[in-house]
Amino acid sequence: MNEKTKWGHWFWGLFFLACAGILVASKMGRFSYHIGFWMLVLTLILVAATIKSIVYFSVSGTVFSLAFLSLLYAKPLGITSLVPWTILGATLLLSIGLSLVLQPFKRKLSRHHAHITFEKTGNYTGQHFSDTTSTDYESYVEVNVRMGSTIRYVQSDNFQQAVINVTMGDVKVYFDHATVVEDQVKIELNGSMGDVSLYIPKEWDVQMNLNSLMADLGEKGLTPTKTGPKVFITGNFKLGDIEVYYV
Structure with missing residues (x-):
């Protein structure tokens, strides 16, 4: 314990x-x-x-x-x-x-935890105060969070689509062990007043087509090579923070 x-x-x-x-x-x-x-x-x-x-x-x-x-x-x-x-x-x-007002402080704290963990293990594992942690092996992944936090590991052999719905919550989804068979996949983000962190292989070619209102969008981590499949990030998000970490 x-x-x-x-x-x-x-x-x-x-x-x-x-x-x-x-x-x-x-x-x-x-x-x-x-x-x-x-x-x-x-x-x-x-x-x-x-x-x-x-x-x-x-x-x-x-x-x-x-x-x-x-x-x-x-x-x-x-x-x-x-x-x-x-x-x-x-x-x-x-x-x-x-x-x-507090969004920058919360984002700074989140990145601080992720940075410490990355230094210790070489992998981003996010915050240590998540409500739930689970692993998905299906082609279609759905994540729903309301007033809570979750960590989801996607390890599908034929990943095709993910739908992430967040309302006043914190979500971290890891795609670094997912295999994409098709030429393109889709990640749909919907919600408001939430933080979403996506951990994506640096080879994936991310195309951001998200409708956002007062939401911060950012990219961190390794330099993407964009030699792999196209990943379209779509949806509607308001009052939040969305970060893509290339791993």
């Missing part, structure tokens, strides 16, 4: 023990503001969602979790005149604004 997993077990163990204590204390009338059972359950879920969003650097997840908490406790907070639409509207604008 690595250090991150061990500390994660300690943290969540203590968190749920504290939740049990709060539940008992609330039923004993130790709080001046009465909290019902289901309200307490929703509170614990939203607090957990907030903590997870902070750990995974999800701006939107953090802001919206806190917004829903404020809706639950509008009366003791004295903001009943602002709920629900004013709070939700302000939260949406705040989420977009913070995502744009």
Whole structure:
């Protein structure tokens, strides 16, 4: 068990023990503001969602979790005149604004982790705080991420197409062990407020035909030779960061 997993077990163990204590204390009338059972359950879920969003650097997840908490406790907070639409509207604008402002810092942190790992192993393996990691052997690959992160390794013997859908998430897809039989393949990217990192063999001839709105597009890694099959990157992406790493 690595250090991150061990500390994660300690943290969540203590968190749920504290939740049990709060539940008992609330039923004993130790709080001046009465909290019902289901309200307490929703509170614990939203607090957990907030903590997870902070750990995974999800701006939107953090802001919206806190917004829903404020809706639950509008009366003791004295903001009943602002709920629900004013709070939700302000939260949406705040989420977009913070995502744009913090995007360079998040991108810098992501590249820092990737650079350290590359120095140690000679391979890009991305961040170490991903929700899921899996391997695909099919010709058609589909990746769907919403408010989370994932790492996907494509090792198909006849790779033809990948569809990547991201909403407020982080995705890393490795194509360096995929074999292309045809003359061309397609990678479709769709989503908003997300980070997508594609690790592609330097021999592939990447053609960027992506419709993007306020999204940063970049190429890193080795110098591409473009002697292999054509790879068309298409789709629609808004408010995000897309990086192609040649390996």
